[in-house]
Amino acid sequence: MHDAGDYGKYTVAAAKALADLLLAYDLYPSAFKEEIPLPETDGITPDILHECRFELDWLLKMQDLETGGVYHKLTTLNFPALDVMPEDDLESQYFTAVSATATGAFAAIMALASRIFKPFDPEFSALSLERANKAWQWLLDHPVVPGFKNPQEVTTGEYGDSDDRDERYWAAAELFRTTGEATYHQAFKKWAQENFPKYDLG
Numbered sequence: 014m015h016d017a018g019d020y021g022k023y024t025v026a027a028a029k030a031l032a033d034l035l036l037a038y039d040l041y042p043s044a045f046k047e048e049i050p051l052p053e054t055d056g057i058t059p060d061i062l063h064e065c066r067f068e069l070d071w072l073l074k075m076q077d078l079e080t081g082g083v084y085h086k087l088t089t090l091n092f093p094a095l096d097v098m099p100e101d102d103l104e105s106q107y108f109t110a111v112s113a114t115a116t117g118a119f120a121a122i123m124a125l126a127s128r129i130f131k132p133f134d135p136e137f138s139a140l141s142l143e144r145a146n147k148a149w150q151w152l153l154d155h156p157v158v159p160g161f162k163n164p165q166e167v168t169t170g171e172y173g174d175s176d177d178r179d180e181r182y183w184a185a186a187e188l189f190r191t192t193g194e195a196t197y198h199q200a201f202k203k204w205a206q207e208n209f210p211k212y213d214l215g
Contacts, residue, residue, distance in 0.1 A: 020099050021088040021106075021169050024075050025180075027068055028118035034065050035122075035129050058133040066137070069126050072119060073144060075108075081147035082111035083119040085161050088169045109167065111151075113158035117180025120148035124187035145188060149197075152181055178209045 016023045038045050038061050045061045048054050053063040075084045089104040123145035131138040160175040174180075182204035189197035204211075 015099065016170065019089075019092050019169060020102050021086055022071065022075075023086040023088075023170065023172055024072065024083055024115035025085070025118045025172050025174075027072055028122040031065055031068055031072075031122050032125065034061060035125050038062065039125075039129055062130065062133065065126070066130075069122075069141070072122065073140075075115070076119060076144055076148065077111060078147070080111070081116070081149075081151035082155075083115040083148060083151075084108045085110060085112040085115045086169075086172065088167060090166055091168050107167070109164065110161070112161040112174075113152065113155060113177035114161055114172070114174040114180050116148045116151050117177055117184045120145045120152065120184035121180065121187040123148065124184070124191045128187075128191045142191060145184075145191075149184060149188060152184065176209055178204055178207060179211055182211055 015021070016026050038059065042059070045059045048056075049060040049064075051060050051063050053066075054060055072083075075087070076082070077084070086109050087106050088109065089102070089106055091104075093102045093104065123141040127138045127142035127145065130141065158177060160177070161171070161173050163169070163171045163173070182201065185197050185200040185204060188194070189201055
């Protein structure tokens with residue numbers, strides 16, 4: 014959940030790490046048969062998915078349920094000192110603004126999670142897809158959004174992004190693969206024809 018060497022929690026970085034794990038499982042499920050084990054080990058759901066679920070549950074908390082937009086990160090105002098352990102970092106944390114980058118990455122990873130978790134937890138799968146769709150609707154309602162910038166008082170990692178088309182493209186791809194709905198396929202083809210770095214992800 015924590016990012017890099019600090020204890021901030023970043024939506025885009027979380028989505029990227031989850032994508033690596035979920036896609037690895039999707040492509041090579043036999044590589045994840047052995048139990049780790051974890052406290053959640055149940056002999057049914059692969060442990061790699063239990064690990065992913067922990068982070069996915071956190072990501073769900075980053076979505077504004079009223080609008081569908083997703084907060085960019087949860088952070089202290091400044092990085093902690095390098096010798097501060099997580100349990101000793103008692104600084105207040107703040108949600109930064111909703112961003113298109115975070116919302117697109119969230120929509121993508123929740124659509125992917127819905128597909129992967131469906132055989133193991135249909136209820137969570139349905140919730141993930143519902144939230145992905147809410148995020149997608151936010152993207153449709155906000156076709157042009159300024160790139161994320163840290164508020165003046167925040168000095169932690171920005172993960173700024175001046176072009177959110179790569180996250181929108183990823184979201185359309187995952188939603189189409191999960192649902193098969195033409196509206197997502199059309200959006201994917203639209204983004205595919207445009208010239209931008211399609212694998213940047215923030």
